[in-house]
Amino acid sequence: MNGWHVDGYTEVRELGRGGQGRVVLARNDASGAPVAIKYLAGGADEADRERMRHEARMLARADSPHVARLYRLVERADGVAIIMEAVDGVSLKELLARNGALGPEASLAVLKGSLLGLAAAHALGVVHRDYKPANVVVPADGTSRLVDFGIAVPAGREAGGSGTASYMAPEQWDRHVARPAGDVYSATCVFVECVSGRRPYGGDRRELMRAHLTAPVPVETVPEPLRPLVAAGMAKSPDDRPAGAAAFVADLERVAREAYGPDWEERGVRGLAGAAAALAALFPLAAWLLPGGQAAGHAAGQAAGQAAGQAAGHAAGQAASQGAGQASSGTAGHITAHGAQHGAGQAAAKAGGTAVKGAAGGAKGLLAAAAGTAAVVAAGAVVVVTTAGHGSGGKHDTGAPSALTVAAVRNCTTTTYAGPTRTTMTPSPGPAKVRLPEQVRLPKGAAVFRSQTGQYLIAPAAERCAGALGVDGGGETDIPARTGTGGAGPTGSIVQVLPGGVGSRYQMDCDYFPDSPEGRKQGECRPVLPVQAIPTGVPSVRASIRKDEVTNGGPPSPYVAVSLATMDPNGWPTVVGCTKPWAQADLCTAALTYAFVQAAGGAHAAKADLDRAARSIAAFVASAKR
Template sequence: MSGWRVPGYTELSVLGEGGQGRVVLARHDATGRVAAIKYVLGADLPRERFRAEAALLARVRDPHIAQVYGLVEDAEGAAIVMEAVDGASLKHVLAERGALAPEAALGVLKGSLLGLAAAHAVGVVHRDYKPANVVVRADGLSKLIDFGIAADAGAADRSGTPVYMAPEQWRAEPASPATDVYAATCVFVECVTGRRPFEAAGLAELRERHLNGPVPVDGVPELLRPLVLSGLAKDPWDRPAGAEAFVTRLEAVASDAYGPGWEERGVRLLAGAVAALAALFPLTALGIAPGGAAAAGGAAAAGGGAAGGSAAGGSAAAKGAAGVLAGKAGIAAAGAAVVVAAAGGAAYVAASGDGKKPPKPVPLSFALAAYSDPATAPQLTPGGRLVQARGGSPELAKKINAALRAPLDARQQYYRTSLQSYRAAPATSAVQARIVLNGPRYLSVVYDVTLNSKELSHPTWNRSLAVNVDLRTGAPLALPAILGEKGLTAAGTQRLAALLQKGSQGGCLAEKRPAISRRQLTDPNPYVVAALDKSDLVVLVDDVGLGGITACGQETVRVPYSGLGAYVRPDVVRDAGA
């Protein structure tokens, strides 16, 4: 690592070092304020990742998370300047005290979940929640730290700490808020029992236990076991949808088990547990009062394996950051901002140096936009309107928009191929969009697509499409995923067929029950698709593909979730708003 340091700071101590960074406690020379500064470790690490980390963390604002103020960067190095906290890591607390009282364990879990919920609200998934990333203060309150491998919801790889990794992380599948719920539940089990939920001799065995082993509830109080079983479900769809939903469940379970005063007792117990570790508090060890830090009570630690527990942080120095701004190399990634201490306060300095405070993130919203097919084949000229996401996380919005337009592009390609096969004259197509369900978890859209061709003029060319998108991950949700394994059994498909016939408003389905099978539903071009609504599935049935009368074309039938019963996934029904 180079000898570059953020100008204007005097290093006081090293708080941790690891594969992803080095954190030091430093004092700003001009104001005396203390900061935790995280430096990139090793010239071989890409700066783009460091910049991305700073950008992700700057989106999160919550008292349960140690605040990141900004990125300082020049040709020699880069560093993230962080908020301050005086406390000990939960890792050290557990090593010193072993199992915690249930109320204390629930208190740690609730505080961490509230911090994770704030991150989930802006589309950020932590992916590496563990005891070393939670700091417990002297007053018994805790803060979540170190988003070193945080990512936008939907990112897929095997990053994480193996003993706390969710099954989908082991399979390198997309991360979601439910991934953090799994890790938080693992830590809760460790807090309340004094041991990790899954232990093994090697990685292969550990992977097998996370993927297929029974949920370990031995040692967990009986009344808290449903909480653990829910949070450690193998399928992320069977867990609470996110940290906020899990907090709601936790509070109900904790109140039933330990009474309305459980949280206050838990905080007191945590304060007692951490008192013996006061010598590890970074500010206390240096004789610095918390009031002298940039933000009383904050914390930060090195990303990805930093040794030790807690850290302290503040704001970047006016002298240091301003000096970097004036340097030849410039500062920060495009669009990032540096926080500079000035006269005891904080001022934002944009990367362009214009001195304006960055705009607040725009909430995710949806609007109709012109649809134009990127293909330039002369056989077809498409037009109309599609639904498009705006605001929110750029990466998440990009995934949502890709999911929203993919079936339309596929339909246009089908039209082009057909026109070529029939040697038909050039034609046009039109798209009309209807939003059926708009949040909070899912967006469901029906596209009415028509082909205007003299040769291909049969009504069967004009079939509507249904698109469902998970707003948490940006992933599409087709009918098979809505029904789940039970719904795709022979009994499940027969129930769906019966409900379609019953709900038909005088169409062909009323006369002939469709012969639906798992194979038909999972076909790349299914003849039955559906959009989610609050209380019903809006099912679009192509009678031709199901052996119906050719003249029938396509019918739309509303199927109540209540009618499907066990043959539709309950978490999808719940999150749709039923």
């Protein structure tokens, strides 16, 4: 033990320990939700503390579905800790140790997801420096997540020879300037290991250094169509590699489509989901959530509910996402099996259903606290727990809210800028469907979009979504996609804005949080427009709302123009703005309420606080008619 622990959390078990400290699985005493807490090692100096702060700042800004989310940074005289998302899955290191080679398509899927996580860091000007299988977690949905940025540094900073020897780029073995191309090299090394079942080079540290510096790139260990990808990613000179992860993703997708067809990713993710689900007993939450033999089955479902649509193919995945959306803290009243495959699916579904019945009954309160999911991937089938019988007129209703809304999710095309390099891509598939929080009512004709940060936005279904993300972390997502003229246009717009760099961050702080410590850093802080604070119920997240002024066009009068800002624990704001004709004011209410609930709900705000804030947002929008 470190001699202290974060108040308000009960430690469940240790997940890992190293030179920098230890990581534990813990339970939020107020909500019961699981979290991971990373404690800095005892006796750490101020430089170690600053590295921990830097990691927290990076996690707070890299709001990507492929990076573990930050909840809080806690500093005390006797220690520092990061409270973050508990990613329930198995490490890629464990998958490789148990299964050996994963095959080309599954390996490409792992590489793409990991690169998108790295791209989020690179867009913030951060170099990971220690990408390796142990730092990649694969949940039961077959996606991949980065979970450790402990030695990350700002791009352009001089750095020493830190990292893991089997995956270190040639320049990383000595003093060098940290560049995203170093992460590209490490990711390619891991890709080779995934495809071939063995690392690119072997030997002790001295032999590894010599190989990384001088040995030929081992392209012969991967199938011929993938060799150009490996040759480029493991080029000895960083100038000969893709400049960053976003550029490498574009190369990967082109090569994968040419070699394995347009549906390569679906097959790859499905293969990863099966491999991860087979090791569900190793998931961090397995032993905690459920006792005995039920743990393995439920642990797979715990992660599968968020993005099962991509894990088991379109038909099965949609059923799993639907079930995850309908599940609640009540006892499951109905079990259906969808997507049984390869002849054995029905038997597997029946066996899985038996396990789920016991699981749902034994953890009904905990299921909701741990994201409300109840889809289990087992033996080629997806078993979905729902709360009301299909075609039964609700006879099996178990007390779940009657107005649950499950909406299909659309991805926003994003253009990433890294100096002169511009890469346009669609985010890696996330959940096919999402269950809206009960505070949000989806207006008729509206849809849910996923921005480049992984945040969900509500906007008219008929419109197109596009975003841009700069190397400084600044970015904007626009619905409808802007044509270059700016302004809201006659149909209005819904916009998500991220600050780019410290200057724009402080300006947002001043505009939306003038009385906060962050806003007062500007000296004399004069907001452009009046703002109204919205209590969140959690001290780590702040929110405010204001009426905006429309310039350069906009809907004809009457209309509504409002924006809501949320501030994370590290003082980084995100703004969602809505300008719409008055007849569509309900869209603004829904969009801003959803933005608030994602920020405050992710920090475990109580339902009563979320309800109160939703009413305040609705009243504010109603008063904003112009």
